[in-house]
Amino acid sequence: MAETAVKTKAEPTTAAEEERELTDGFNLIIDALKLNGLTTMYGVPGIPITDFGRMAQAAGIRVLSFRHEQSAGYAAAIAGFLTQKPGVCLTVSAPGFLNGLTALAHATTNCFPMILISGSSEREIVDLQQGDYEEMDQLAIAKPLCKAAFRVLHAQDIGIGLARAIRAAVSGRPGGVYLDLPAKLFGQVMDAEAGRNSLVKVIDAAPAQIPAPDAIKRALDVLKSAKKPLIILGKGAAYAQADDDIRKLVEKSGAPFLPMSMGKGLLPDTHPQCAGAARSTVLKESDVVLLIGARLNWLLSHGKGKAWGEGRKKFIQIDIEPREMDSNVEIVAPVVGDIASSVAALLDAMGSKWAAAPAEWTSAVNKKREENVAKMAPRLMNNNSPMDYHGALGVLRTIVKERPDAIFVNEGANTLDLARGIIDIYQPRKRLDVGTWGVMGIGMGYAIGAAVETGKPVLAVEGDSAFGFSGMEIETICRYQLPICIVIFNNDGVYRGTDVNTGGDDPAVTMFVKGSRYDKMMEAFGGVGFNATSPDELKRAVNTAMDSGKPTLINAVIDPAAGSESGRIGNLNPQSKLKKK
Numbered sequence: 001m002a003e004t005a006v007k008t009k010a011e012p013t014t015a016a017e018e019e020r021e022l023t024d025g026f027n028l029i030i031d032a033l034k035l036n037g038l039t040t041m042y043g044v045p046g047i048p049i050t051d052f053g054r055m056a057q058a059a060g061i062r063v064l065s066f067r068h069e070q071s072a073g074y075a076a077a078i079a080g081f082l083t084q085k086p087g088v089c090l091t092v093s094a095p096g097f098l099n100g101l102t103a104l105a106h107a108t109t110n111c112f113p114m115i116l117i118s119g120s121s122e123r124e125i126v127d128l129q130q131g132d133y134e135e136m137d138q139l140a141i142a143k144p145l146c147k148a149a150f151r152v153l154h155a156q157d158i159g160i161g162l163a164r165a166i167r168a169a170v171s172g173r174p175g176g177v178y179l180d181l182p183a184k185l186f187g188q189v190m191d192a193e194a195g196r197n198s199l200v201k202v203i204d205a206a207p208a209q210i211p212a213p214d215a216i217k218r219a220l221d222v223l224k225s226a227k228k229p230l231i232i233l234g235k236g237a238a239y240a241q242a243d244d245d246i247r248k249l250v251e252k253s254g255a256p257f258l259p260m261s262m263g264k265g266l267l268p269d270t271h272p273q274c275a276g277a278a279r280s281t282v283l284k285e286s287d288v289v290l291l292i293g294a295r296l297n298w299l300l301s302h303g304k305g306k307a308w309g310e311g312r313k314k315f316i317q318i319d320i321e322p323r324e325m326d327s328n329v330e331i332v333a334p335v336v337g338d339i340a341s342s343v344a345a346l347l348d349a350m351g352s353k354w355a356a357a358p359a360e361w362t363s364a365v366n367k368k369r370e371e372n373v374a375k376m377a378p379r380l381m382n383n384n385s386p387m388d389y390h391g392a393l394g395v396l397r398t399i400v401k402e403r404p405d406a407i408f409v410n411e412g413a414n415t416l417d418l419a420r421g422i423i424d425i426y427q428p429r430k431r432l433d434v435g436t437w438g439v440m441g442i443g444m445g446y447a448i449g450a451a452v453e454t455g456k457p458v459l460a461v462e463g464d465s466a467f468g469f470s471g472m473e474i475e476t477i478c479r480y481q482l483p484i485c486i487v488i489f490n491n492d493g494v495y496r497g498t499d500v501n502t503g504g505d506d507p508a509v510t511m512f513v514k515g516s517r518y519d520k521m522m523e524a525f526g527g528v529g530f531n532a533t534s535p536d537e538l539k540r541a542v543n544t545a546m547d548s549g550k551p552t553l554i555n556a557v558i559d560p561a562a563g564s565e566s567g568r569i570g571n572l573n574p575q576s577k578l579k580k581k
Ligand code: ADP
Pocket: 109, 110, 111, 173, 174, 233, 234, 235, 236, 237, 239, 240, 260, 261, 262, 263, 292, 293, 294, 295, 296, 297, 299, 318, 319, 320, 321, 324, 337, 338, 339, 340, 435, 436
């Protein structure tokens, strides 16, 4: 497409229009975003949104251009999680839209507020299926994959369209919203004053949802009856930004707490009540479980079965979504409300005389935790070359302890599962990972989104396979000079680098090029590359990167024989019981 020059206002076309101030779709969308404090967008330019991106940038919106829409979408999704405002992703029509859609569905699944804005082809041609450029009924396709989907056809509806998108994204259970903007809309001209009047500043976009006093009393009655209480903190609790009250509630209850992976750091993993290192014990043996912003999905074995032991548990659940209750097992004390209001109400009703959890239970949990921590400790101190996972993660664990402010992004199979257990997190919303789907490919998008939104340094620890899904975004990281240090655990393959093809000469399905030097990719874009073959080298390289704040990629050479199939979730990967040929 021939690009038009950057315009600040639409040019008048008739004599009558010359007399009044005009605006157009381009300007109205920008004004509507700014009015609502949405001043960062993540996207990929192209038809029909190239000029829109330029104009937005010129108008003071930060527009980060990516190499692939999926990564831009993941950046927007994590921006939503970190800020409680919808992260905005901008894509071109059909293929770009579809690339962004994975991230939108991911945001919805993880309860992160996000708005995917896509340009689209002309409705008249799409609906008659006459073969427009990048023809696709994007609205219909997006609908089942997100929380809400809207299309704006008239410039005067842009304000309302964006207001609806914002409210849908952040109110109640947060999620992804699709906003379809056909190419023609951008150029539609209207009277500037009428345009200004059509914009909507959304008031109280995520209204507090106060839990009923009865529900609070019921929950506390159940909690009081517990001999072996357990509190589970999910990423909903981290999202809620009610950090002080959550900490007070946990401490007042005296109960062991188990953080889900993105709930880590709400209270430090080194807190005396943290039961992370005694996970199977507390799941099995607890009698009352208080869930705060965590669903009883596959990540918690659906609240039943062997992992949860034989005895019947009583579940108390705090969640903003009423339909989450009883989704897998009976919830005896549902607390439907937003976490900030619900935790505050619980704290208030507990008063000053709340009896802490029985010492017999808490000391049994502590004993188990200490045993497990002691068992792990020597493995984390090895200086083997090539490295195993424990040696490499041992040094990263110390680095994160010394830099609790840094944001830790993590994906992979073994790299994810082992890092989650080994690396302690000390502050809320500092661990960002694959989330509810266990999806690969979030790494670079999350790292960029986190660095841009928080201004904090980011340490992204990636399996070599996981990195491959978004690796080209290292150019984006170098272009914007973001303080991101990427460590690739390179063991030459998916899960391991030792697989053998028993049927021919092609590499086995899980194998990559042996001895790859991912650090050289970073150097190609002016970033810093290191090759680390021992824990000592890895430590030096990461510290150098974190001190400098320069975009850095460290190729951490891991023993190809280290790692297990599918990490900790090998049970979900069906394997043939018949004899292999
Ligand atoms: P995890 O994977 O960490 O266990 P989930 O994503 O399964 O966490 O659960 C998060 C839950 O938190 C969702 O059920 C969601 O409805 C809920 N949630 C998100 N934000 C809030 C909030 N502000 N108040 C109450 N519940 C919330």
